[in-house]
Amino acid sequence: xxxxxxxxxxxxxxxxxxxxxxxxxxxxxxxxxxxxxxxxxxxxxxxxxxxxxxxxxxxxxxxxxxxxxxxxxxxxxxxxxxxxxxxxxxxxxxxxxxxxxxxxxxxxxxxxxxxxxxxxxxxxxxxxxxxxxxxxxxxxxxxxxxxxxxxxxxxxxxxxxxxxxxxxxxxxxxxxxxxxxxxxxxxxxxxxxxxxxxxxxxxxxxxxxxxxxxxxxxxxxxxxxxxxxxxxxxxxxxxxxxxxxxxxxxxxxxxxxxxxxxxxxxxxxxxxxxxxxxxxxxxxxxxxxxxxxxxxxxxxxxxxxxxxxxxxxxxxxxxxxxxxxxxxxxxxxxxxxxxxxxxxxxxxxxxxxxxxxxxxxxxxxxxxxxx
Ligand SMILES: [Zn+2]
Numbered sequence: 108x109x110x111x112x113x114x115x116x117x118x119x120x121x122x123x124x125x126x127x128x129x130x131x132x133x134x135x136x137x138x139x140x141x142x143x144x145x146x147x148x149x150x151x152x153x154x155x156x157x158x159x160x161x162x163x164x165x166x167x168x169x170x171x172x173x174x175x176x177x178x179x180x181x182x183x184x185x186x187x188x189x190x191x192x193x194x195x196x197x198x199x200x201x202x203x204x205x206x207x208x209x210x211x212x213x214x215x216x217x218x219x220x221x222x223x224x225x226x227x228x229x230x231x232x233x234x235x236x237x238x239x240x241x242x243x244x245x246x247x248x249x250x251x252x253x254x255x256x257x258x259x260x261x262x263x264x265x266x267x268x269x270x271x272x273x274x275x276x277x278x279x280x281x282x283x284x285x286x287x288x289x290x291x292x293x294x295x296x297x298x299x300x301x302x303x304x305x306x307x308x309x310x311x312x313x314x315x316x317x318x319x320x321x322x323x324x325x326x327x328x329x330x331x332x333x334x335x336x337x338x339x340x341x342x343x344x345x346x347x348x349x350x351x352x353x354x355x356x357x358x359x360x361x362x363x364x365x366x367x368x369x370x371x372x373x374x375x376x377x378x379x380x381x382x383x384x385x386x387x388x389x390x391x392x393x394x395x396x397x398x399x400x401x402x403x404x405x406x407x408x409x410x411x412x413x414x415x416x417x418x419x420x421x422x423x424x425x426x427x428x429x430x431x432x433x434x435x436x437x438x439x440x441x442x443x444x445x446x447x448x449x450x451x452x453x454x455x456x457x458x459x460x461x462x463x464x465x466x467x468x469x470x471x472x473x474x475x476x477x478x
Pocket of ligand 1: 120121122206428
């Protein structure tokens with residue numbers, strides 16, 4: 108039995124799988140890379156260590172040959188719901204924290220669908236920038252914008268949203284500071300016009316930082332954690348602006364000190380910076396989604412070792428960033444447990460630390476009931 112398999116895990120960061128038709132419309136290979144260039148996907152991804160390892164492990168799970176064709180056929184025969192259930196059971200996954208801001212909701216299972224198909228708890232995360240885009244389309248005046256943004260947050264909370272998430276790293280970078288009201292107002296005027304013209308990808312730091320400040324206040328008031336994308340991601344990310352050390356303007360502001368902040372993706376390759384921040388600020392946590400399951404075994408173990416270097420084990424969370432296909436859930440559970448075991452090799456507290464990282468920290472943070 109793989110190490111720590113007996114400890115159920117809570118996946119701190121996942122996205123819904125596509126529904127069958129939408130899943131089939133994308134090349135299978137594209138799920139194993141953050142890149143979107145055809146040449147990269149077709150020519151190089153088949154040779155990536157992540158894809159090769161995934162094929163072997165999925166073939167074992169699905170009891171088929173370890174070729175892309177055989178694995179794909181076995182998956183398609185099951186369909187997304189049954190495959191999801193199998194991945195969850197084989198991965199001993201107890202609960203998910205789901206960002207349904209991607210894929211587009213009309214192409215993917217809902218949070219409720221996921222909970223039902225998987226037979227486990229699923230907490231929804233609201234993606235702030237999606238709400239900002241819809242509110243800025245409706246409101247060109249800052250007072251109306253603020254009221255509608257807060258109303259949207261409150262409605263989501265009442266409907267069961269357990270955390271907020273921000274992707275400012277993708278849009279304008281992590282060097283957050285609270286803008287003057289006049290500055291935010293000027294930002295909104297431009298964003299409103301652009302949204303009206305059909306461009307919903309808001310990148311204006313003046314408005315996004317203003318909205319994030321409001322969202323942080325709201326989260327603090329209601330005890331909701333705020334997840335922040337840090338480190339690597341899709342190609343539209345400027346990696347230099349995704350270093351979590353840039354968050355100093357947020358972390359040093361006493362106004363936000365009681366908001367639990369979760370740095371996503373191990374901030375890779377800035378994992379040591381993330382560990383440092385989690386060690387220095389009581390409200391900062393870090394997960395290792397996306398790095399898990401993408402990075403090869405030794406590199407992932409190194410990253411987890413780095414996270415647990417300065418940050419106490421009460422600050423580090425398991426995650427997979429499963430997206431588009433449920434297979435990632437299983438690959439994450441497997442790679443994540445193996446890498447955690449390698450990182451903790453020889454540590455007499457290994458079992459206690461593993462339970463904290465895999466389950467307890469997320470259960471406390473998002474309010475999942477003990478099992
Ligand atoms: Zn994600």
